[in-house]
Amino acid sequence: MKILIIEDEPELRKSMKQYLHQEGYVIESASDYSKALEKIEVYDYDCILVDINLPQGNGLDIIKHLKQNHSKAGIIIISAKNSSDDKILGLDLGADDYLAKPFNLAELNSRIKALIRRRNFDGNKLIEINEITIIPEERAVKVHNIPVNLTAKEYDLLLFFISNKNRVVSKNSIAEHLWGDDSDQIDSHDFIYVHLRNLRKKLAEKGCVDYVQTIYGIGYNFKISV
Amino acid sequence: MKILIIEDEPELRKSMKQYLHQEGYVIESASDYSKALEKIEVYDYDCILVDINLPQGNGLDIIKHLKQNHSKAGIIIISAKNSSDDKILGLDLGADDYLAKPFNLAELNSRIKALIRRRNFDGNKLIEINEITIIPEERAVKVHNIPVNLTAKEYDLLLFFISNKNRVVSKNSIAEHLWGDDSDQIDSHDFIYVHLRNLRKKLAEKGCVDYVQTIYGIGYNFKISV
DNA sequence: TCTTCTATGATTAGAATTTTCATCAAGTAA
DNA sequence: TTACTTGATGAAAATTCTAATCATAGAAGA
Numbered sequence: 001m002k003i004l005i006i007e008d009e010p011e012l013r014k015s016m017k018q019y020l021h022q023e024g025y026v027i028e029s030a031s032d033y034s035k036a037l038e039k040i041e042v043y044d045y046d047c048i049l050v051d052i053n054l055p056q057g058n059g060l061d062i063i064k065h066l067k068q069n070h071s072k073a074g075i076i077i078i079s080a081k082n083s084s085d086d087k088i089l090g091l092d093l094g095a096d097d098y099l100a101k102p103f104n105l106a107e108l109n110s111r112i113k114a115l116i117r118r119r120n121f122d123g124n125k126l127i128e129i130n131e132i133t134i135i136p137e138e139r140a141v142k143v144h145n146i147p148v149n150l151t152a153k154e155y156d157l158l159l160f161f162i163s164n165k166n167r168v169v170s171k172n173s174i175a176e177h178l179w180g181d182d183s184d185q186i187d188s189h190d191f192i193y194v195h196l197r198n199l200r201k202k203l204a205e206k207g208c209v210d211y212v213q214t215i216y217g218i219g220y221n222f223k224i225s226v
Numbered sequence: 227m228k229i230l231i232i233e234d235e236p237e238l239r240k241s242m243k244q245y246l247h248q249e250g251y252v253i254e255s256a257s258d259y260s261k262a263l264e265k266i267e268v269y270d271y272d273c274i275l276v277d278i279n280l281p282q283g284n285g286l287d288i289i290k291h292l293k294q295n296h297s298k299a300g301i302i303i304i305s306a307k308n309s310s311d312d313k314i315l316g317l318d319l320g321a322d323d324y325l326a327k328p329f330n331l332a333e334l335n336s337r338i339k340a341l342i343r344r345r346n347f348d349g350n351k352l353i354e355i356n357e358i359t360i361i362p363e364e365r366a367v368k369v370h371n372i373p374v375n376l377t378a379k380e381y382d383l384l385l386f387f388i389s390n391k392n393r394v395v396s397k398n399s400i401a402e403h404l405w406g407d408d409s410d411q412i413d414s415h416d417f418i419y420v421h422l423r424n425l426r427k428k429l430a431e432k433g434c435v436d437y438v439q440t441i442y443g444i445g446y447n448f449k450i451s452v
Numbered sequence: 453t454c455t456t457c458t459a460t461g462a463t464t465a466g467a468a469t470t471t472t473c474a475t476c477a478a479g480t481a482a
Numbered sequence: 483t484t485a486c487t488t489g490a491t492g493a494a495a496a497t498t499c500t501a502a503t504c505a506t507a508g509a510a511g512a
Contacts, residue, residue: 019332104330104331104332105330105332106245106330106331106332106335109332151468151469151470152469152470153469153470190471190472190473190489191470191471191472193489193490193491194470194471194472194490194491194492195470195471196489196490197490197491197492214488214489214490216478216479216480216487216488216489217479217480217487217488217489377496377497377498378497378498379497379498416461416499416500416501417498417499417500419461419462419463420462420463420464420498420499420500421498421499422461422462423462423463423464440460440461440462442459442460442461442506442507442508443459443460443461443507443508
C-alpha cells in the first residue's frame with residue numbers, strides 16, 4: 001500500500017510519515033501542491049492524504065486533477081478546524097473522507113484502513129489484473145477464471161505483490177507484512193523462498209505468466225501493465 | 227494486561243479507555259485518587275497511568291503508596307504541560323515514564339508497550355511463578371527447572387494466561403490476543419481447546435500443577451498465588 | 453432428587469500448512 | 483576462472499488447524 005502525504009507543516013508531516021510507515025505502508029510526501037502534482041504524474045498511489053488549506057495553492061485542484069485522470073487512489077482530505085467550505089467542495093469533487101485537524105494518528109490509520117477496505121471490497125468487489133482475479137471477500141484467487149487453491153501465506157504474498165505492483169519490494173518488507181513486527185528478530189527469511197515458489201507454481205499450473213521478477217540481492221518486482 | 231487509568235477529565239478518560247481496550251488491554255479507571263486507592267488495594271495492575279495534576283489530592287501519594295507496598299505495576303505519569311516539578315518528583319519516587327498532555331493515543335500505547343517490555347525483559351529477566359519459569363528473551367519455559375518444549379502458540383497462550391493471572395479470560399479475548407484483529411471473523415475458536423490441551427499436557431509432563439481453571443461457559447482462569 | 457437434554461469443553465487422530473534443512477543453481481565481483 | 487553470495491528447489495519435520503467423537507456441567511422438567 002502506497003500513500004502520498006501532502007502537508008506543509010514539517011512536524012506533522014514527519015509524524016504522519018513515521019507512524020504510517022510503522023503501520024506498514026509505503027509513504028511518500030510532498031510539502032506543496034506542485035511537488036505533489038509531480039509525484040502524482042509519476043507514481044500510482046493507493047491513497048492520497050491532502051491537506052486542503054495550504055498557503056500556496058489550492059488543494060481542490062489536486063482532487064480535480066486526480067479525478068480527471070481517473071486516478072484510482074483513495075483521497076482523504078485533511079482540513080483545519082475552521083474551514084469547512086473547502087472540505088465540502090472536496091467531497092463533492094470526489095474525495096472519499098475527511099479528517100479535521102488536530103487528529104490523532106490512530107484515527108488517521110483507521111480511516112485509511114476503512115477507505116482501503118471500502119475500495120477493495122465494496123466499490124470493485126474484484127481485483128482484476130490481466131488473467132488474475134482476486135475476490136478479497138473470499139480470499140479467493142482465479143487465473144483465467146480457474147480457481148487457484150492458495151494457502152493463507154501464499155494469498156497474503158500475492159496480495160502484497162499486487163498492492164505493490166511495479167515496485168521493488170525487499171525480502172524484509174515482505175517479512176514485515178506477512179509476519180508482523182517480530183519478523184526483524186528472525187535471522188533467516190528463507191521460508192519466503194518456499195512460499196514464493198509454491199505461489200509461482202500454483203499460478204503457473206493454471207497458465208499464469210510469472211510476473212514476479214527476481215532482483216538479485218534486492219528483492220522482487222511484480223511487474224505488470226494493466 | 228490490566229491497566230488502571232487515573233484521570234479526572236471524563237472525555238480524555240473515555241477516549242483512553244476506548245483506545246486501550248481496543249488495543250487489547252483490560253482497562254479500569256478512577257476519576258480521583260481515593261477511588262484509585264480503593265482499586266489499588268483490591269486489584270493487581272500491570273500498569274497504572276496517573277494524571278498527576280488532579281484538583282483534589284496529590285498523585286505523588288499514589289506513587290508513594292504503590293512503592294511502599296512493593297507493587298509491581300509499572301507507573302506512567304501523565305502531566306499537564308506546565309507543571310514539570312511534580313513530574314520530576316514522581317519519577318524520583320519510582321515512576322517509570324511520563325507523558326505530557328496533550329498526547330496522542332498511539333504515543334501512549336507505545337509507551338505502555340515499551341514499559342511492559344522493559345519490565346518483562348530487562349528488569350527481571352525471568353518471570354517466575356511457583357514452579358514455572360519463563361525466559362522471555364528466549365521464549366523458553368521451564369518447570370521445576372526442566373525445559374519444556376512449547377510451540378509458538380502454546381508459549382503465547384501461557385504468557386497470556388500469566389499476564390492475566392487470577393483473572394478470568396474469555397475464549398474471545400484469547401483469540402484476539404493470539405490471532406489478532408481478524409479473529410472475530412472466524413466462526414469457531416475450537417483450536418484453542420487443542421492448543422490448551424497440548425499446553426496442559428506438556429506442563430503436566432514436567433510435574434506442573436494445572437493452574438488453568440476452566441470456567442464453564444465463560445472462559446479460563448489461570449489461578450495462582452505467588 | 454433424579455432423569456434427560458443441551459451446550460460447552462476435552463480428546464484424539466489426521467489433514468493441511470508452515471518452516472527447516474540440505475543441496476543445487478545462478479548472479480556478481482575479484 | 484574462482485570464490486562468494488543469493489536464490490531456487492525438494493523432501494522432511496514441525497506446527498497449526500479441522501473434524502469427529504466423547505465427557506461433563508448446567509438447565510429443565512418430571
